[in-house]
Amino acid sequence: MFERGAIRSARLIVGGRLFRRNDETPTHFRLHPGARVVVRMPWVFQGWPLLSAPDFMEPQLNYILTHPGGAHKDDFLACCVLAAKHGVKIVRRDPEEDELTSARVAVVDIGGRHEPELLNFDHHQFPRDHEPTCSLSLVLKTPGLYEDARSFCDWLEPAEWFDARGASDTARWLGVERKVINQMVSPMDISLLRRFAHESSHQPGDLIWEMMRLIGDDLLAFIQNLRDRLEFIGTHSERWTVEGSAGMFEALFLKRTDPLPKEPSMGMERYVERLGLDDEMTALVYPDRRGEGYGLSRYRDHPGIDLSRIGDEEDVHFAHARGFVAKTSATDPARLRELLQRASVDA
Numbered sequence: 108m109f110e111r112g113a114i115r116s117a118r119l120i121v122g123g124r125l126f127r128r129n130d131e132t133p134t135h136f137r138l139h140p141g142a143r144v145v146v147r148m149p150w151v152f153q154g155w156p157l158l159s160a161p162d163f164m165e166p167q168l169n170y171i172l173t174h175p176g177g178a179h180k181d182d183f184l185a186c187c188v189l190a191a192k193h194g195v196k197i198v199r200r201d202p203e204e205d206e207l208t209s210a211r212v213a214v215v216d217i218g219g220r221h222e223p224e225l226l227n228f229d230h231h232q233f234p235r236d237h238e239p240t241c242s243l244s245l246v247l248k249t250p251g252l253y254e255d256a257r258s259f260c261d262w263l264e265p266a267e268w269f270d271a272r273g274a275s276d277t278a279r280w281l282g283v284e285r286k287v288i289n290q291m292v293s294p295m296d297i298s299l300l301r302r303f304a305h306e307s308s309h310q311p312g313d314l315i316w317e318m319m320r321l322i323g324d325d326l327l328a329f330i331q332n333l334r335d336r337l338e339f340i341g342t343h344s345e346r347w348t349v350e351g352s353a354g355m356f357e358a359l360f361l362k363r364t365d366p367l368p369k370e371p372s373m374g375m376e377r378y379v380e381r382l383g384l385d386d387e388m389t390a391l392v393y394p395d396r397r398g399e400g401y402g403l404s405r406y407r408d409h410p411g412i413d414l415s416r417i418g419d420e421e422d423v424h425f426a427h428a429r430g431f432v433a434k435t436s437a438t439d440p441a442r443l444r445e446l447l448q449r450a451s452v453d454a
Contacts, residue, residue, distance in 0.1 A: 168193045168226070172206060174217035175199045178304040180296065181241035181270045182216035183319070184326070185228060186303075188246050189213050190316060191323025197309040197316065216242040223249045230271070241270040252330050259333045259377065260326075336374040337381060344378070347392075349444055351451030356389040356411055358447055360440065363394040363401075371396055376407060390450075392443055400436040401443055403450070411454040417446050 171189045173182050186197050193213075206212040213226040220227040228245040230237075244267055247253040256263055268277040274288045281287075302315050309316040340361060347358040359379060361371060372393040379388045388406040395402045400422075405412045414433035418426035423446070426433040433450070437443055 167211075168195045168213055169209075169211045170195050171197045171213045171215060172202050172217075173197065173199055173215040175201065175307070176304065178300045179216075179270060180266055180300070181243045183300055183303055184266075184322070185215045185242040185246040187319040187323035188243070188326060189215070189323070190320045191327055192250075194311060194320070196311065197319070199304070199307050199309075215246070221245055237271075239264070239267040239271040241267045247330075252327070255334060256330050259330060333374055333377065336368075337378050339368070340374055340378045344375075347444060347447075349390075349447050349451070351389075351411065351448055353411060353451065353453045356451065357384065357387045358390040358392055358444075359388060359406075360443070361391075361393040363438075367394055367396065369396065372402060372404070379406065390447055392447070395434055398434070398436065400434065400438060402432065402434050403443070403446060404432045405430070409454070411452060412447070412450050413452045414450045416450050416452070420446065420449070 168189070171186055171193070173186055189195075190197060202212075202214050202218050207214055207218050207220060207227055208225065210225050213228065214220075215228050216230075218227055218229045219232045220229055221232070223245070226249075228242050228249075230240045230242060230245060233240060243263070244253060247256050265277060265281065268280055269288070272280070275285055278285045278288050299315075299318070303309070303319070306313075306315070309319070311317075311320075343362045343364055345360045345362070347360050348355050349358055359375060361375060372391065375391050375393060379385065379391075385407075389409045389411045391404050391406055393402050393404075394400075403414055405414070408431065413430035415426050415428055415430035417423050417433055417435075420435070422437045422442070423433055423435045430450075433446075435443070435446060437446065
């Protein structure tokens with residue numbers, strides 16, 4: 108059940124965070140039991156109150172508890188998701204028995220229990236031959252987001268393998284040499300995990316906690332919004348059959364809408380994959396977010412398109428030298444088809 112209303116006061120404290128109004132119009136809000144406040148702008152983050160004040164709404168959890176010592180990607184990301192959802196501190200130590208039996212404490216990657224009703228998310232007690240699973244997988248299963256996450260986040264299954272099976276087995280599963288696993292490690296991974304592991308607790312307002320909340324927000328938004336995005340693409344796109352130099356080929360054209368999505372091309376490859384057209388699709392055409400024209404790109408590096416070939420066209424203002432993307436001021440579908448034709452090559 109939702110409660111609705113309008114806020115006219117100058118300040119609002121949500122999850123311990125202080126917001127101020129940036130104009131005089133009422134801000135509408137909606138609440139439902141057990142959820143964070145959903146506030147529509149205009150409110151801007153002002154800082155953290157120096158004095159404690161009652162939250163606008165009580166959080167579901169008292170805190171998140173995970174293991175001390177070295178941190179791994181799965182427990183870090185699991186805590187990111189929980190921090191984004193509940194806005195509570197993260198504590199790094201061994202759990203007490205009363206914490207394992209309390210639904211007010213989320214215990215992550217430690218404790219030897221998977222009891223989602225008590226928010227216990229450990230996988231280390233699973234049998235040796237259990238399918239690769241990590242603490243992030245278990246956290247995402249609780250709100251029913253796991254299947255979409257596995258479908259939309261290509262990195263999740265390798266992360267499960269790495270955490271449950273180790274680097275050597277993961278490399279064999281991926282069909283690559285063991286050294287490739289190390290070659291793919293980013294300094295961002297190293298720094299974030301090291302800084303997270305360095306402190307025994309992380310409070311709202313701390314730099315690392317805030318970064319984790321942002322990561323969790325982005326991950327949840329991506330998973331929850333991509334399904335809607337795929338439906339949007341299905342409604343506003345067309346499949347084109349274009350005659351190229353080596354015969355007919357397929358392109359997916361996304362029409363311009365008002366308002367325009369912030370990232371117009373986002374989800375198009377996933378949409379093609381969902382339709383089972385991987386082997387047929389050659390190119391994507393989508394509105395240019397920086398202008399009134401369109402972007403053209405190869406579908407997953409298809410060799411049948413070289414967009415550098417249209418770089419000298421009068422209405423093409425950018426064509427990458429490697430031929431995988433171009434930008435044009437053209438808006439007429441017939442002209443866009445013509446550009447694709449001129450970019451086609453024998454695969």
